[in-house]
Structures are given as C-alpha cells and as structure tokens.
C-alpha cells in the first residue's frame with residue numbers, strides 16, 4: 439500500500455530548499471519503487487497570508503493522516519510584529535509538534551570530512567565529529583503554563599513563562615536517548631541546570647534512575663553553560679547529549695556550526711510510535727531568501743532520516759547520504775560552506791548535483 443508524505447514548505451528559504459528535497463524524494467521514489475504519494479499544504483506565514491492562521495485545520499488533519507512529514511522552515515519579519523502572538527508562523531510549527539506528540543527530537547551533528555575546513559573551528563577540533571543531540575520537543579518552558587505578559591503592582595508589565603516537566607515526560611525522552619546511546623558509542627551526557635532549577639533537579643534524578651536499566655551506557659551530567667563551552671572547546675568528547683526543549687534548541691545551533699554550517703544539520707521529531715516530522719534545524723533565513731543561495735543539504739539529509747525512521751527505506755537513505763558526500767567530493771559548495779578553491783553553487787545547482795549523483 440502506498441504511503442503518504444506531507445510536504446510543508448513554509449516561509450523564506452523554506453520553499454527553495456524543500457523544492458530540491460522534493461526532487462530528490464521524487465527521484466528515489468521512482469528509482470527504488472517506494473510507492474510514496476506526496477502532497478503539500480500550508481503552514482506558518484504562508485498559511486497566515488492565505489487562511490489567517492499559522493496552522494489551518496486542513497493542514498493539521500493532513501499531518502495527522504500522513505505517514506511522514508517534511509517541513510522547510512517558518513517565520514520571517516513580515517509576521518514578527520503581528521500583535522496577536524497566537525497568529526505567528528512559529529505557532530504553526532509548535533502546534534504540529536504538540537498536537538502530534540512529536541516529543542523526541544533527534545539532531546545529529548556529523549562532520550563530513552570534506553567540510554573540515556568549512557567550520558569556524560580548527561579542523562583538528564572538529565574532524566571525525568559525530569554527536570547526536572536528543573532534544574525534548576513538546577514540553578519545558580516552550581509549553582509550560584501559566585505564560586503571558588501581565589500588569590503587576592505599580593502598573594508595571596511583567597512577562598512570565600513556566601519551566602515545567604513531569605517525571606513521565608523526562609522518562610520518555612530519557613529512554614529515547616539511552617536507546618540511541620546504546621546503538622552508538624554508549625555514552626550519554628544529560629545537560630541540565632540542576633544547580634539552580636528544581637525542574638532539572640528532577641530531570642537529573644530521573645536520568646540516574648533510568649541509567650539502572652541501561653548499565654551498558656555510561657551516563658554523565660553537565661550544566662548547560664559548561665556544555666555550551668565544551669561544545670566549542672572539545673566537541674568530540676560527546677556521543678549522545680540529552681536535554682530539554684530550550685537548552686536543546688540553543689545547543690543544537692551551536693553544534694550545527696561544528697559541522698561547517700547550520701545548513702548541514704537535519705532533524706527528526708518522533709512520536710511514541712516512531713511517526714515523524716523531518717526538517718532542517720535552521721530557520722527561514724530571511725536574509726538570503728528568494729535568491730537561490732540557501733544550502734538545501736540539511737533538508738535533503740532530513741529526507742534521508744525520514745526514509746530511515748518512518749518509511750522503512752534505510753537503503754535509500756544510505757544512497758542519499760552517499761550522494762551528498764559525493765557532491766562534496768566534487769568540491770561543490772553553497773555560500774555558507776564555501777572556502778577557498780571550492781566551486782560556489784546555487785541552491786538549485788546543489789539539488790542538480792545530488793540528483794546527478796543519485797542517477798550515476
């Protein structure tokens with residue numbers, strides 16, 4: 439029976455990078471007889487413009503019905519000043535994650551050896567880098583209640599959010615991380631702020647408790663400020679990192695730069711059954727949108743993750759990753775990963791090259 443992939447291009451560079459990823463998906467669908475049906479829907483600013491809301495009911499229904507979802511990026515200055523905070527593009531993305539229960543966010547930061555010189559860090563610091571950041575995605579301060587801006591005594595406005603996790607939420611993301619570590623180098627570093635925040639005291643306690651079920655995995659703990667420093671000092675010390683929603687957001691952008699560019703980092707956001715949404719870790723890059731400059735590789739690598747985790751097509755995923763590596767061997771680089779002696783290509787040309795490598 440055919441499987442349905444919902445494609446959500448979104449805003450800014452979203453449609454440009456997704457167009458290339460879609461070409462790749464269409465090609466491997468045909469080459470490897472995957473029997474995938476692709477449909478598109480609106481989310482984010484594009485949906486606000488068309489329907490007045492960032493996550494139209496029809497898009498949410500299509501997302502629920504799909505076997506997997508591919509998302510570009512949402513957001514942009516056009517919508518940043520919308521006075522109704524609920525009518526922001528980002529709410530569309532957060533709404534899908536939350537409504538579909540996509541709590542397990544995997545962000546693999548892998549350095550392709552060809553890009554050792556594209557990172558702002560010294561090649562010897564990053565060469566051989568292979569980190570997996572496991573980020574909790576449907577809880578924490580992103581979703582905690584109460585939240586808002588209120589008037590307090592003296593007519594002073596105060597903004598507030600709530601950082602909350604219950605033990606079940608911590609346990610389920612912990613299991614994702616321990617399982618991932620078990621399948622890799624068996625080292626898990628849990629990142630928290632247990633010296634200040636009670637919610638992360640509980641986080642640490644639950645991770646310790648879980649580690650008894652995973653005696654083969656070595657668990658360590660690190661405060662988030664130190665983790666940020668260690669990521670740029672000596673990133674190869676890490677195998678798997680697990681952390682909450684906001685810390686994971688920040689640390690994964692830092693980790694992205696270790697791989698050469700944020701344009702290289704894919705992600706998977708999974709529910710309890712492994713159904714998922716796949717997207718690059720970067721945003722809609724308004725500064726380069728509409729100019730055919732963006733790096734489509736994070737989105738193309740997200741397609742590979744989708745094939746592996748949700749569509750039972752691991753061999754096809756391997757082929758896509760090998761094609762990306764071949765294109766880098768050909769010295770083709772979008773601006774974000776370009777360095778002296780390399781050939782600068784556009785978003786479309788990068789897509790062309792990956793397609794050609796898959797056809798060779």
Ligand code: NAD
Nearest residue numbers: 511512513514701719720721722723724725726732733774
């Ligand atoms: P961003 O990731 O969009 O851009 C940061 C910098 O990285 C920019 O200089 C951009 O040009 C560059 N960059 C990002 N992706 C690139 C790519 N594929 N190729 C080359 N360069 C790339 O972050 P930002 O500027 O803080 O946010 C812009 C908008 O994107 C905001 O509205 C934000 O809310 C949204 N955002 C969305 C997502 C998402 O949809 N998952 C993620 C992050 C930010």
Ligand code: IPM
Nearest residue numbers: 512513528531532687719721
């Ligand atoms: C990401 C983005 C989102 C997040 C925003 C756009 C809601 O930064 O996917 O990393 O903070 O989770």
Ligand code: MN
Nearest residue numbers: 687688691719
């Ligand atoms: Mn982010």
